[in-house]
Amino acid sequence: MKLFEVLALSTACFVHTALADFATGSWPAPADLSSNSSLIHKAFVNITETLQEYILDESFGNVNSSAPELISGISNLTFSLGAFSFHDAAASKVLQYHYTAAEIATAGNGTTSVDADSIYRVASVTKVLTVLSGLINLSPTDWDRPLDDIFPILSSYQEAHPGGPFAVNWTAVTPRNLAAQISGVPRDGFPSLNELELLDALGQVDTTAMGLPPYNASDPLQNPPCLSYLIGNSSSSTGSAGGAAGNVQMCPADPYFESDANRPPSFNPWTSPGYANNGFSLLGLALANLTNTSFPDLVQKSVFGPLNMTSSNILTPPKSEWNRSVIAASSSPTTYFDIDAGVFAASGAASMTQNDMARLGEGILKSALLPMAETRRWLKPVSFTGRLQYAVGAPWEIHRYTLPNNKVVDLYTKSGDSGAYSAFLVLLPDYDLGFSLLSASSTLKLRFEVLAAIADVVAYTLVPAVDAQAAAEAMANFAGTYVSGNSSLTLIVNQTSTAPTTLGGLPGPGLVISNWTSNGMDVLTSQFTTYTGPRPYRLVPSVPLPASRPSFRLLTKVDEPSAQLPISDKLFSGPGFLSSDWVAVDALTYGGIGTTLFQFDVGSDGKATAVSPVAFRETLLKVKLL
Ligand SMILES: *[C@@H]1O[C@H](CO)[C@@H](O)[C@H](O)[C@H]1NC(C)=O
Ligand SMILES: *[C@@H]1O[C@H](CO)[C@@H](O)[C@H](O)[C@H]1NC(C)=O
Ligand SMILES: *[C@@H]1O[C@H](CO)[C@@H](O)[C@H](O)[C@H]1NC(C)=O
Ligand SMILES: *[C@@H]1O[C@H](CO)[C@@H](O)[C@H](O)[C@H]1NC(C)=O
Ligand SMILES: *[C@@H]1O[C@H](CO)[C@@H](O)[C@H](O)[C@H]1NC(C)=O
């Protein structure tokens, strides 16, 4: 489509409500999370008091509790909650909450009172460490290398043992699609708690009663090479890492590969995301092979060491650290805590503290270990799921949260759930901050569901407060009138467009241009609007660095956030499709510079001193309030 057609259509479409703005924040990231006046701090206090109330209600059997149904059991869940920020180092110290349930309070081994230095297993949050170690150490060629080029045994075993229905094409499986859960490999390797044959052997299910045929010793898939490593050892433990059962260390890498080699895939690679613990076992083995370093050493050297995550481990923490470890089922530490995850290490073996989760989160957001462009690429989806609000990255589970003002905020999360431990790491790249949850219980059957309900309590109060704090800071730092000669620009935060939140209104989104005169001409009533689109015009951050000269882009009303889904029968011609902000960005130029580009001068106190509508080739100085 030609430029002017786009522009003409843009202006013709403004009567419709639409969707979205850019995939960026509406404001610069907030700098204050921890002070008593920060809206984020206030929200955090509300969150912790709410959780405390749910715990007390449950402990004392309050029939009138307003606790959500799924949170039932919270009083039996030991957990640690903490927030962290790139811009406010004190956040991780101030914004914490810890609750010790009876199981841990009375534990015979390990800590009896959790705090930010308590060591929990984090299960599949490990997968973040695995991918980060890969991003630091693998070349692009390594990322795209066929897995059977790294491990020829996969294809050679498959050829030597035909007979399955159809098998994974190991040439099309690569570290890159394994990391993004889109390789299609079988979900769990062997042994797996989801293997009915194994559960039958353990006496937990009756496969015959399910209508399944009897065990067939000559079926190659019913006799995976790992099986012989388990016989006589499988009943000693029900602990697990990454969906595995029993003494998983008994299966070394080669029989593990052989047990995988001729199984049918979930999908062809690059079809649909399909969660695969097995994929991460394979990725971890590939990383170790390609770097010639054991997986625990690789993560230590690449991530734990550089980020000073001194309390984190891939192997079980040393005995000297057990006094501050959260040991579920403490009379038998080997059940859930003292586990050698073997080939499952890269899928779910790590243990961490709240303080180390904050160091990891901050390290990612600061791009401490990767070039910034690489981190930005990492914090993007790789594929959709079948659900509009849920996408998948490597290994991110991306939840698309909608603010009360309809702006979409992407939460880059990784969940973990295995044995007696569940966890979440949650990053909000638009605001350079995040939060994490660690938890333990060997008795709660719905442990992960309870923790997910806690994550909802956190997200639905914290995220609007984060946006409101960012808006308040943007108002303090950028709003006002800027002048030069007979040019003038006034920016406001639109407080009347408030949407209700738990802590008051939510303005915005974006800094609204309420007045704009350039060289004596009123830009907002000039032909400029015919070519740019309908007002109000809002400025949102586009290129935040350098911090002393951040850039913003002007957005029109055409594609502004709205509750109305632009679907029905207009998936091509509806607002947000025919005329969308991402398509129109930088379309209109003057002398090679987009007319929507605004660059600020910002002092070390964070306050803007000048703005340049760059295409207009002028710099307007902020008018100081007298
Ligand atoms: C913040 O509030 C807490 C609790 O009310 C108080 O102890 C602390 O002194 C306050 N800090 C500041 C900097 O005002
Ligand atoms: C629960 O709420 C009902 C209705 O408000 C009230 O009658 C009852 O006394 C409350 N029960 C308790 C235990 O607070
Ligand atoms: C908490 O655990 C205790 C002891 O196992 C159990 O009796 C109680 O029902 C549990 N409470 C909830 C709400 O699950
Ligand atoms: C397996 O994948 C490779 C790489 O994509 C491809 O070249 C090959 O044709 C595939 N083999 C089969 C049997 O589909
Ligand atoms: C057992 O498996 C073998 C190999 O797949 C197959 O040929 C045979 O028919 C199976 N036997 C039964 C009873 O299903």
Ligand SMILES: *[C@@H]1O[C@H](CO)[C@@H](O)[C@H](O)[C@H]1NC(C)=O
């Ligand atoms: C079972 O475990 C024991 C002790 O770790 C080991 O010596 C033995 O070889 C294992 N059995 C098999 C069949 O692998």
Ligand SMILES: *[C@@H]1O[C@H](CO)[C@@H](O)[C@H](O)[C@H]1NC(C)=O
């Ligand atoms: C990597 O795997 C190949 C194939 O199994 C093997 O020959 C090689 O020794 C391994 N390299 C390392 C460093 O483990």
Ligand SMILES: *[C@@H]1O[C@H](CO)[C@@H](O)[C@H](O)[C@H]1NC(C)=O
């Ligand atoms: C690393 O962490 C330890 C505590 O875990 C702390 O004592 C030390 O000061 C930290 N070092 C740096 C360089 O931050």
Ligand SMILES: *[C@@H]1O[C@H](CO)[C@@H](O)[C@H](O)[C@H]1NC(C)=O
């Ligand atoms: C602590 O763990 C050991 C095994 O490491 C176990 O024998 C002991 O019973 C446990 N102690 C308590 C009080 O649970």
Ligand SMILES: *[C@@H]1O[C@H](CO)[C@@H](O)[C@H](O)[C@H]1NC(C)=O
């Ligand atoms: C502020 O928001 C309200 C409600 O969305 C809207 O009607 C009004 O036009 C906005 N004002 C400006 C100056 O953008």
Ligand SMILES: *[C@@H]1O[C@H](CO)[C@@H](O)[C@H](O)[C@H]1NC(C)=O
């Ligand atoms: C949290 O904030 C909401 C909304 O303002 C309020 O209704 C609720 O009572 C607060 N909860 C606590 C425990 O402060």
Ligand SMILES: *[C@@H]1O[C@H](CO)[C@@H](O)[C@H](O)[C@H]1NC(C)=O
């Ligand atoms: C904004 O523009 C209006 C009309 O163009 C003018 O009356 C008003 O003084 C301007 N306000 C500022 C703050 O420049």
